[in-house]
Amino acid sequence: MxxxxxxxxxxxxxxxxxxxxxxxxxxxTVEFKQGKTKLDKQLVELIDVPGTYNLKPTSKAEDxxxxxxxxxxxxxxxxxxxxxxxxxxxxxxxxxxxxPVIVALNFWDEARHKGIKIDxxxxxxxxxxxxxxxxxxxxxxxxxxxxxxKEAKPHSYKYSDxxxxxxxxxxxxxxxxxxxxxxxxxxxxxxxxxxxxxGIPIALLILSFTFWIVRFIGENLITYIFEPLFNLYLxxxxxxxxxxxxxxxxxxxxxxxxxxxxxxxxxxxxxTTGLFVPFAMVLPYVFAxxxxxxxxxxxxxLPRLATLVDNLMHKLGMHGLAIxxxxxGIGCNVPGALSTRILETKRQRxxxxxxxxxxxPCMAQIAMVFGLLGRYGVKGLGILxxxxxxxxxxxxxxxxxxxxxxxxxxxxxxxxYRIPYLKGLAKKLWMRIKSFLKEAIPFVLLGVFFINxxxxxxIIGFISNITAPLVVGILGLPKEAVASLVVGFxxxxxxxxxxLPLGLTMKQLIIAxxxxxxxxxxxxxxxxxxxxxxxxxxxxxxxxxxISAFFVGGVLNLIL
Amino acid sequence: xxxxxxxxxxxxxxxIKRLEGGFEFQAKLASLNIRIGKIIxxxxxQPFRGPIVVEINDRRATLGRGIATRIFVxxxxxxxxx
Numbered sequence: 001m002x003x004x005x006x007x008x009x010x011x012x013x014x015x016x017x018x019x020x021x022x023x024x025x026x027x028x029t030v031e032f033k034q035g036k037t038k039l040d041k042q043l044v045e046l047i048d049v050p051g052t053y054n055l056k057p058t059s060k061a062e063d064x065x066x067x068x069x070x071x072x073x074x075x076x077x078x079x080x081x082x083x084x085x086x087x088x089x090x091x092x093x094x095x096x097x098x099x100p101v102i103v104a105l106n107f108w109d110e111a112r113h114k115g116i117k118i119d120x121x122x123x124x125x126x127x128x129x130x131x132x133x134x135x136x137x138x139x140x141x142x143x144x145x146x147x148x149x150k151e152a153k154p155h156s157y158k159y160s161d162x163x164x165x166x167x168x169x170x171x172x173x174x175x176x177x178x179x180x181x182x183x184x185x186x187x188x189x190x191x192x193x194x195x196x197x198x199g200i201p202i203a204l205l206i207l208s209f210t211f212w213i214v215r216f217i218g219e220n221l222i223t224y225i226f227e228p229l230f231n232l233y234l235x236x237x238x239x240x241x242x243x244x245x246x247x248x249x250x251x252x253x254x255x256x257x258x259x260x261x262x263x264x265x266x267x268x269x270x271x272t273t274g275l276f277v278p279f280a281m282v283l284p285y286v287f288a289x290x291x292x293x294x295x296x297x298x299x300x301x302l303p304r305l306a307t308l309v310d311n312l313m314h315k316l317g318m319h320g321l322a323i324x325x326x327x328x329g330i331g332c333n334v335p336g337a338l339s340t341r342i343l344e345t346k347r348q349r350x351x352x353x354x355x356x357x358x359x360x361p362c363m364a365q366i367a368m369v370f371g372l373l374g375r376y377g378v379k380g381l382g383i384l385x386x387x388x389x390x391x392x393x394x395x396x397x398x399x400x401x402x403x404x405x406x407x408x409x410x411x412x413x414x415x416x417y418r419i420p421y422l423k424g425l426a427k428k429l430w431m432r433i434k435s436f437l438k439e440a441i442p443f444v445l446l447g448v449f450f451i452n453x454x455x456x457x458x459i460i461g462f463i464s465n466i467t468a469p470l471v472v473g474i475l476g477l478p479k480e481a482v483a484s485l486v487v488g489f490x491x492x493x494x495x496x497x498x499x500l501p502l503g504l505t506m507k508q509l510i511i512a513x514x515x516x517x518x519x520x521x522x523x524x525x526x527x528x529x530x531x532x533x534x535x536x537x538x539x540x541x542x543x544x545x546x547i548s549a550f551f552v553g554g555v556l557n558l559i560l
Numbered sequence: 561x562x563x564x565x566x567x568x569x570x571x572x573x574x575x576i577k578r579l580e581g582g583f584e585f586q587a588k589l590a591s592l593n594i595r596i597g598k599i600i601x602x603x604x605x606q607p608f609r610g611p612i613v614v615e616i617n618d619r620r621a622t623l624g625r626g627i628a629t630r631i632f633v634x635x636x637x638x639x640x641x642x
Contacts, residue, residue, distance in 0.1 A: 053591030083619055086593040114618075161587075165595065190620070194613050195604040307622040311610035320611070320622070409624025410611045413592055416619075 001065065001094065002078035003087050004051025005415050007106045009033075010136035010424075011078055012048035015146070019431050022137070022424060023297035025324070026051060026413050027342035032068065039146055047072065053086075055093040056161075074100045074152055076145070081111035081118060081133065082416070084176055088168045091127065092159065100152035101129045104145055108133040110418070115179035123175045129153050137421045186417040193304050194414070203308050206301065214288040218367065221284035230264060230280050237262055237272055252452050258501075265371075266501045273497065274448040277368070278440045282493050283433075285367035289331050290432045298420035298428075302327070303412060310410050316396025317403065319343060319410050322352045329360040332436065333525035336360065337532055347405045351396060353529055354541045358548060359392035361492070361517040364440060368496035369513050376506045383560070384510050388517060391552055395544070439524060440491070447490040451483060451498070460486065474550060475511055476557040478502055488516050490523055507560045511553050519549035565631040566612065570602045574633035581630055589631070592621045600633060 002008050004026035013020050016035030021028060033048040052065040069075065077094055079087040094101050105111075105118065124131045130148045134141030159167060192198045237254065241262060244250040254262065255269025262269075264276035296302055302324055306313075310320030321342055329336025336356050340349045361369070373380035400407070454460045464471075464482040471477050471485075480502055488495035499512050520542065521529060530538050568574050576598050579586050593616050594600065603613040603620060611622045 054587060056587060083593075083617065085617060086591075086619075089590070161590075165590070191603065194620070196607050196610075199604070303622070307606065307611060307613060310622065311606055311608055409626045410622055411588065411592070411624065411627060412622050414613065414620035414622060 001049050001069070001075055001090070002051060003053055003080060003083075003090060004413065006051070006078050006080040006087070007136040008051065008078045009048055011076065011104065011106075011134075011142075012046060014136060014139055014142050016046050019427065020048060021428055021431065023302075023428075024300040024415050024418050024420075025297065025302045026415065027321070027324075027339075028297075030338060030341040032064075039149055053090065055090065055097070069094075069097060069099065072099065074102070074149065076104060076149075077101050078104045078106050078136070081105045081107050082114055082116055084116075084118060085168055085172045088171060089164060092157070092164045092167060095127065095129070095155040096157050096159065098154050098156040100154045102145065102149055102152040103127065103129060103131040104136070104141070105131055105133045106136050108141065109135045109138075110416075113184075115181045117177040117179070119175045123171065126171045126174065128155060137424050186419075190304075190417055193301070194307060196308070199304070199308050203305055206296075206305075210292045210296065214285065214292050215370070217288035217291065218285035218370070221287065222280060226280035226284055230276055234262065240271065248456070251456075252449065255452075265497055268448055268451065268498070270445055270448055273494075274445045277493055277497050278364075278437075278444045281371055281497075282364045282367045282440065283436070285370070286331070286363045286436050287429070287433060289363045290429050293327065293331060294425045294428050295420055296327070298418065298425060300415045300417045303414045306412070307410075307414065314407055314410075315400065316355070316393065317351045317400030317407050318348050318396070319407065319412075321410075321412055322348065325352050325356055326360055329356040329362065330366070331363050331432070332439075333357060333360065333362050333521055334439070334528050337521075337525055337528040340532060345405070345408060347403055348407060350533060350537050350541070351399050351403070353533060354399065354544060355392050355396050357521040357525060357529060357541065358395065358518045358545050359388045361388065361513075362522075364436075365492035365496055365513075365517060368493045372496060372500060373506070373509055373513065376509075380506050380510060384513055387510070387514050387552065387556065391518065391548065395548060399544075440493075443491045443522075443524070444494055447487050447494040450490060451487050451494075454483070454486070470550065474557065475515060475553040477504070477508055477512055481508075481512055484512065485516065485519065488522070489520060492516060492522055507556075510560065511556045514556060515549050515553040518552060519546055521545075562632045562634055564629050565600065565602070565614070565633050566625055566628040568600075568602050568633055568635065570605060573599050573601045573636040575636060576600055576631060577634050578632040579630065580632065585630070589627075593617055593619065594621070594631065599636065600631075 009020045009022045009029050012033060016037045018035035020033050029048060029050045035046050036043055037046055047068060049065050049068050055066055075094055077091050079091060091103060120131050120133055130151045132141050132145040132148060134145060193202050241254045244254060253269050253271050255267030255272050258266050262272050264272055267273050306320035306323050309323050313320050313322050324342060325336045325339045328339050333356060337353050340352045343349050343352055460483045463486060464479040467482050468479040471482055472479055484495045484498040487498060495516055499509065533541060562577050576596050579589060579596065598616055601615045603615050605612045609625055611624050612628050613620055613622050
């Protein structure tokens with residue numbers, strides 16, 4: 001346990017081998033994670049608790065932290081060595097609970113750099129529990145921590161709130177010395193990136209650079225690695241196609257031949273499009289995006305961005321911190337929906353989750369849209385993204401006006417900048433790629449399979465005919481586009497891919513892409529939203545999605 | 561002279577004198593080390609009534625303006641003049 005953003009998850013990951021996402025902003029961990037580890041030849045269960053400042057339950061999250069505490073037999077209290085005074089407050093509260101405590105003095109390296117000297121032995125004497133200096137991300141001090149766990153002792157001091165602070169003050173005075181020193185480059189950067197005059201241009205620069213680098217890496221990976229790989233695979237697939245002849249099995253595995261040949265995007269077979277879309281069209285962009293996001297997360301930039309956009313976000317009924325679910329949502333809506341938990345009120349979470357599900361296309365979808373609309377240059381993509389941004393803003397503004405309640409005032413910590421730890425960055429990237437593959441591949445294959453079955457059974461034709469007035473009349477799309485909307489429930493990337501054979505104009509592609517983003521989240525996101533919002537709010541949210549999707553699609557059809 | 565934190569000039573240091581609010585409000589502020597007697601500095605104020613960024617013990621935090629009107633401070637050089 002410990003304050004937010006001090007490396008609890010890094011510890012947890014080190015001790016249990018369970019991989020968890022670690023970033024440099026308060027509130028990365030929103031769920032309890034459990035893992036097993038061997039301590040002194042004994043198998044024990046370790047729980048990673050979301051950060052808390054206080055054990056006097058003043059908020060829901062802290063309430064939960066206190067409850068978990070009752071279940072534990074021993075607490076590893078992680079303390080930020082660079083911020084001793086504030087962190088010890090929680091430590092002393094823990095020492096009131098009659099549970100064995102051991103203190104890990106984390107960020108020991110950073111404290112040294114900052115000229116902060118802490119007398120560990122003295123601190124141990126003051127607290128009367130073991131104190132071990134550590135650097136969780138690199139693993140420094142972990143072994144010592146483990147070996148000293150048996151020395152952990154329970155205490156049951158009784159302090160009043162004021163007494164705790166007084167005691168903390170005394171301990172800090174006795175054990176800590178801070179050497180005054182020159183401000184470092186990173187610290188100067190901290191000032192520049194948060195003052196509005198320099199901060200806003202820096203934010204724009206960082207965001208556009210991020211966008212550019214994601215496209216650059218994604219495109220090059222496709223051109224130089226993934227497409228050549230699939231070109232090598234083409235003869236095998238063609239051989240298989242000839243072997244199977246024609247018929248149902250050929251249709252499901254290879255799909256329809258376009259001018260007598262396999263077309264990876266249009267054929268819609270499990271072994272052709274089903275593999276090409278996730279690997280050669282989506283994965284490169286997902287990789288590029290998470291690489292860039294990792295840098296933003298680990299440097300500590302995001303809370304600064306949150307501060308700069310706080311004012312704007314308040315007009316939409318959220319905190320600046322809501323920028324985090326939005327950014328994560330660009331990677332995949334599922335983690336985006338989960339991270340709405342960093343917002344403290346139900347109202348904010350509802351607005352954030354709804355806006356994200358409606359107006360934030362996931363990377364899988366964006367990648368496909370790049371493929372489809374990219375050839376029209378900046379114009380097609382520009383109109384699409386501008387539309388989605390306007391929807392996001394207008395809808396948020398509207399929700400904030402009509403929903404009861406107010407947005408509580410912003411109150412958040414801004415962590416210092418840190419140079420991202422490359423090994424940690426690589427691990428996080430790998431975890432995210434793995435979970436993308438694990439979730440995307442089955443669903444893409446299922447989607448492709450499903451669409452084949454539906455076609456064969458004539459269900460697509462049936463649905464197309466009933467919804468034709470809506471799709472053709474309001475959206476101006478051919479009725480065959482309905483198939484894509486049906487598949488969109490399963491996977492948005494496959495859905496966008498299905499638009500290609502229809503020979504749509506740029507206008508139609510923009511409308512279809514916008515509607516596909518907005519009308520409904522994919523199944524995986526839907527399930528998470530159900531868990532996070534509850535059925536009542538989810539129905540409300542889904543209602544807003546469908547109405548606004550057709551409204552916006554209709555408007556685009558009229559004005560473009 | 562006691563002034564609202566909001567009215568403190570950016571870059572100037574001040575000592576926190578009074579927090580206007582109940583136990584929960586005080587506990588919340590204390591969690592980021594905003595307590596009576598601490599030295600606080602405004603690093604930046606976001607335009608159009610956006611939040612302010614403060615520094616306390618070398619750590620930064622973002623506060624809404626409403627919160628900043630409920631924190632009362634006294635400028636450091638005034639204290640030393642007395």
